[in-house]
Amino acid sequence: MFFRAWNTAIGDMGYALSRLEIDPEFSDSESSPVGDDNNSPQSSSQNDLEHEVAQLTKLGSAPHDRLKRVLPRRQEVPVSPVKMLAGREGNYSGRGRFSSADRCHLLNKYLPVKGPSIIDQLTTRAYVSQFSADGSLFVAAFQGSHIKIYNAEKGWKLQKNIVAKSLRWTVTDTSLSPDKRFLVYATMSPIVNIVNIGSAATESHANVTEIHEGLEFSGDDEEGYSFGIFSVKFSNDGRELVAGSSDDSIYVYDIEANRLSLRIQAHTSDVNSVCFADEASHLIYSGSDDNLCKVWDRRCFRSKGKPAGILMGHLEGITFLDSRGDGRYFISNGKDQTIKLWDIRKMSSNATRTPGFRNYEWDYRWMDYPLRARDVKHPCDQSVATYKGHSVLRTLIRCYFSPEYSTGQKYIYTGSHDSCVYVYDLVSGAQVARLVHHKSTVRDCSWHPHYPMLVSSSFDGDIAKWEFPGNGETPIPVNNNSRPRRRHFD
Template sequence: MIEGNRREFEDKDNMNRIRKITDQCDDKVAAKGSSSSQGPNEIFYHEIAHLTKLRSRPHELLSKDMPGRSRLPVSTMKMLVGRECNYSGRGRFSSADSCHVLSRYLPVNGPCTVDQLDSGIYVSRFSDDGTLFVAGCQGSHIRIYNVDNGWKVKKDILAKSLRWTITDACLSPNQRYLVYASLSPVVHIVNVESAATESLANVSEIHDGLSFSSNNDDYDDLRIFSVKFSTDGRELVAASSDNSIYIYDLEANSCSLRVPAHKSDVNTVCFGDEAGHLLYSGSDDSLCKVWDRRCFISKGKAAGVLMGHLEGITFIDSRGDGRYFISNGKDQTTKLWDIRKMSSNAKDTPKRRYSDWDYRWDEYPPHAKTLKHPRDQSVITYRGHSILCTLIRCYFSPEYSTGQKYIYTGSSDCSVYIYDLVSGALVATLDHHEGLVRDCSWHPLYPMLVSSSWDCAIARWEFP
């Protein structure tokens, strides 16, 4: 009975704090609303700040702010003292308290070399729980490292039927399987939990092939640029060179759906929410599109279109809330999007300004960096890094340790860039590599970031 009353009191306390924060946010938005210069982006800007703050706001009793000083950063030492004195009545930090502390300690020190491979690295990702790390390189090799065991190699995979490079690799949610894609219509799947450390395709182990092509005439032309597991691990979603999105049913072992999605190569696709209903796609036609799988049969078209990039889109990462996502574009920008601002069509999309420019070997025209889309629907634009030569990737920072306060991206100038999500300010640049950084990954729990480069090196950055 006492425990139930205590929980009820805590719930009411949390709700009161949320209402107080909401009222403060609404007051600020209302105050700005009196200015004629306020646009729709200002409202979304404050909403993003509000949501990010809620995920990482310290407990008011632990922070013990003095009157008139509530806007100053809360001291970690003050929070620790408050916890030891049990000011909050919980005897511990909440997840928001922990997040508030951890988000200050960016992984910018180092780096320490994890490994040196024999060719340029295209893909590198931590598993969802951070215990494994996957690195895939152009020279047909994929290595899976056991992070908790001193970065010992758990699996050394020699890929099969490789065309040019491994374009993507993804671990299943239960971490038992790995899929890898290349510039071919077949995605291969490997059993990560098998006993063998070395996995040579169809020599020491079978790498089952999952074909995404049903038309033999176009078989050799189809290329897969991106592949992702669904949250339940039952499906794969893939982006392809035939302007389409594919969904593969792993239980039925067949491609269950093909969606003609764009007017050019689809470079990236991902799930937008935990339920797997929403999909976000990005293409060389410079458009981001939102797809609702519940409407595929009845509508057969995108739920909405988002315009803003002036060149093709290289990568999309979802915030996981079914509302916000970010995209990297060949116009040398990263953009934050809110799907509630999407349009029903993109008939007025301007044509490419530089039809003879190719990002794979040309520098982006300097004067073009200041150009803006006349109907830009993005919430915030981040500039500073460069997106040339390959499909460079960008991500939200982890929710657990940072409240997704930051976004980070690789860059063709051999660095990793970290931006503040709300203000757009550059907060850190990680300089070490001698080659382009195509991919990088922030540990989901700890202040640790791993960058991988075309200089064949995997580097680990941490807080000291």
């Protein structure tokens, strides 16, 4: 059990692989290193992202101008925590407190790389791990029917142990309602189950100790046909669900009316990931095994019956999407071993027909990615940036923006088939951390919305917690030979 911080192990991680590829029209004259270590590698000028999202990220994590200045016409970059605190006490900003950018400037240097501590261990694969929006609860879902909800504010006490109803293969996704009263879970079935997690009982066995209400996503005309749901998300107001399925479709379910309100025949292959673009929930992003990302505007879909736009750039299927929450930017993880950053203002109305650029046979479920494919570029790539270094194989591995509150969304992080968690700098593309502990694929991971804490879940059955600087507790030792079960870490 160990970790490698970026400034101590860049050499043996293959730093050259963690590069940022951008459109030739973009360039930048200044680099954006992470941290204060003078010996850390600097990203070259051609690897810096010059785009509106880069400027927004810098503004969202930069201290007040008066705090930057140590002498007239001279700036101190980066500004030390001591100077930040002195500036706050001296009220340099005129606010009498830190701004959100000041706060992010302080906190985003402290990456959650210490540890890990083991929250739980099961003998079955962990597929999903997610914090609630306020960070008080943590959800972990396993292939062997169990969905466990831990109270992160009370020593990671097990608050709810849910046994999935009518499990098919595995729990593919879960989502907590914004008020944390309900949890929905999906399996390889057209039924999404909803459970009241606010009840007092810890154990929740479907229709035995508690009711797991099934929400039917298949229509009346599909009797006898079965499909699976890969992705499900609550809307910001908790009134709707959006889901992506193996029948190439997107579904929107009205929870209040208890009925399916919209089905979109969205792609030509499995829809592996869907999400709402922002709080308004008018825009939906989708990613599919047809290699395309699509944007759907529900306000005009019924009249046009087609997507608002299409984004091309991935060479293989898309495993996951995460929205920046502004209705403009999102990222996607792809089976071409890349994360891509998208600006929906660059989308096309149709997918461009291009000559075949794939001259190899490959299946990500059991084959390694071909070496000859690693440097192939999509001839019509519309992405803003591409991040490489992690591995996307065997399962639908997930990626995310780091939290806005503590980092200003300065980083992107992802699980990986090589058993690690990778963290990239959004602007420079540099790999700033690689967390090493797990013995098998890390499918999902979640960064606490307010604290420098990250929890990873793996096919080895471990739920591992990474922190900075740590909570002073002694981590539970892991015996990877005997694989004992531990209910939770107090």
